[in-house]
Amino acid sequence: MKVLIIGSGGREHAICWAFSKSKKVNKIYCANGNAGISQVAECVNIKPDEIDKLAEFAQKEKIDLTFVGGETSLALGIVDEFENQGLKIIGVSQKTAQLESSKAFAKNFMARHQIPTAKYKVANSTAEAESYLNDFGENVVIKADGLAAGKGVVVCQTQTEAVSAINELEAIVGADAISQIVLEERLIGKEVSLLLFSDGKNFAQMPPVRDHKRIGEGDSGANTGGMGTFSDDGLLSKEQLQKITTEIIKPTLEGCETEGFPLRGILFLGLMMTETGAKVLEYNIRFGDPETQSILVRLETDLLDICEAILNQTLDKLELNWKKGSSACVVLASKNYPGKPQTGDKISGLENIKEAIVFHAGTNKNEAGDFLTSGGRVLGITATGENLEQALNTAYEAVNKISWDGMQYRRDIGKTI
Numbered sequence: 001m002k003v004l005i006i007g008s009g010g011r012e013h014a015i016c017w018a019f020s021k022s023k024k025v026n027k028i029y030c031a032n033g034n035a036g037i038s039q040v041a042e043c044v045n046i047k048p049d050e051i052d053k054l055a056e057f058a059q060k061e062k063i064d065l066t067f068v069g070g071e072t073s074l075a076l077g078i079v080d081e082f083e084n085q086g087l088k089i090i091g092v093s094q095k096t097a098q099l100e101s102s103k104a105f106a107k108n109f110m111a112r113h114q115i116p117t118a119k120y121k122v123a124n125s126t127a128e129a130e131s132y133l134n135d136f137g138e139n140v141v142i143k144a145d146g147l148a149a150g151k152g153v154v155v156c157q158t159q160t161e162a163v164s165a166i167n168e169l170e171a172i173v174g175a176d177a178i179s180q181i182v183l184e185e186r187l188i189g190k191e192v193s194l195l196l197f198s199d200g201k202n203f204a205q206m207p208p209v210r211d212h213k214r215i216g217e218g219d220s221g222a223n224t225g226g227m228g229t230f231s232d233d234g235l236l237s238k239e240q241l242q243k244i245t246t247e248i249i250k251p252t253l254e255g256c257e258t259e260g261f262p263l264r265g266i267l268f269l270g271l272m273m274t275e276t277g278a279k280v281l282e283y284n285i286r287f288g289d290p291e292t293q294s295i296l297v298r299l300e301t302d303l304l305d306i307c308e309a310i311l312n313q314t315l316d317k318l319e320l321n322w323k324k325g326s327s328a329c330v331v332l333a334s335k336n337y338p339g340k341p342q343t344g345d346k347i348s349g350l351e352n353i354k355e356a357i358v359f360h361a362g363t364n365k366n367e368a369g370d371f372l373t374s375g376g377r378v379l380g381i382t383a384t385g386e387n388l389e390q391a392l393n394t395a396y397e398a399v400n401k402i403s404w405d406g407m408q409y410r411r412d413i414g415k416t417i
């Protein structure tokens with residue numbers, strides 16, 4: 001079979017890598033890919049927002065299955081377009097994508113279905129948002145409604161901070177993303193991400209995972225796309241998982257179905273484990289980056305079989321197997337990231353890595369065949385282990401062999417379980 005993966009980051013490298021292990025897949029394309037991805041897939045120069053061109057390519061190459069990496073293509077309706085053209089694709093429809101592309105839509109949906117989440121209000125202007133501040137006290141979270149690549153959320157500790165956040169939001173994320181502003185009660189607890197495959201009716205959970213969003217050790221400094229992740233079954237107990245299933249997963253999937261937009265694809269729950277139980281911080285409707293790297297290295301079932309079960313609505317008949325133990329992914333980033341990154345630096349040491357898997361996020365190659373940095377997040381060094389300590393030791397052993405000018409990473413991934 002021929003598969004096409006849409007995207008160009010570490011997440012998409014991990015997805016291509018998982019498909020490369022499938023006995024049923026004999027050709028992988030990635031649009032638009034990166035230098036690391038080109039080791040397992042043929043990269044095609046079409047961007048994730050060029051939906052018509054992607055469909056044309058899939059028709060011309062007779063692609064059997066397309067897998068969408070990121071939210072941009074989903075929010076633009078890639079799945080609706082491909083399905084209209086009779087092309088098989090894994091991802092949610094444009095309507096379902098609103099669970100991620102509009103935070104107001106997601107919060108109103110959760111309210112309609114009594115899904116545990118932070119108390120909230122939606123404002124249609126900055127003045128209206130300010131007028132709601134008294135309802136929340138000192139601890140309020142201000143969120144831009146639209147897609148903002150992780151930059152649209154400000155967790156505040158005083159009302160003065162909240163007023164500044166409301167007024168600065170437009171400059172940070174652009175006018176489109178703040179046509180509505182969501183104000184939320186600040187929740188306290190540990191964060192866990194739980195992802196699942198869904199065929200619209202049945203679902204299959206992936207192992208729980210935690211990411212580290214800040215650039216600095218001890219969760220300090222600016223927010224990033226994610227500096228590392230780990231997966232460990234101990235992140236959630238059986239009882240917690242059961243409660244999340246009945247209080248969050250089932251009502252979410254049933255709510256999508258009864259409202260006419262069944263969720264077929266991936267659901268990513270950002271959860272806060274509060275004193276009164278798990279509450280939804282956010283819905284994403286796709287794999288996370290770098291959560292995917294830590295998840296897919298543990299997947300023993302053929303990813304293609306999972307995709308076929310999603311398309312045939314037979315996920316309930318497929319048992320998913322995950323490698324026991326833990327996994328970890330340490331992100332190596334360029335100098336100045338998450339500001340404007342320095343790029344074009346030669347990466348050394350990759351040939352010495354045997355113990356871990358190197359997923360490329362932002363690399364290209366020069367004429368001599370050397371890998372060069374080409375983005376903020378550059379590599380995700382990913383390893384499994386019988387326990388978290390082993391997975392982390394192996395990942396960091398590999399990290400120590402890699403270098404380039406200005407390379408930065410966190411040494412405390414997985415230390416905050």
Ligand code: AMP
Nearest residue numbers: 118141153155184185186187270281282
């Ligand atoms: P979101 O994109 O909505 O998940 O927000 C990004 C990050 O902001 C989350 O991963 C949390 O760390 C934090 N955050 C969002 N909402 C809340 C909340 N209601 N209470 C506390 N922290 C939050």
Ligand code: GLY
Nearest residue numbers: 225226288289290
């Ligand atoms: N790492 C967070 C995300 O992919 O949304």
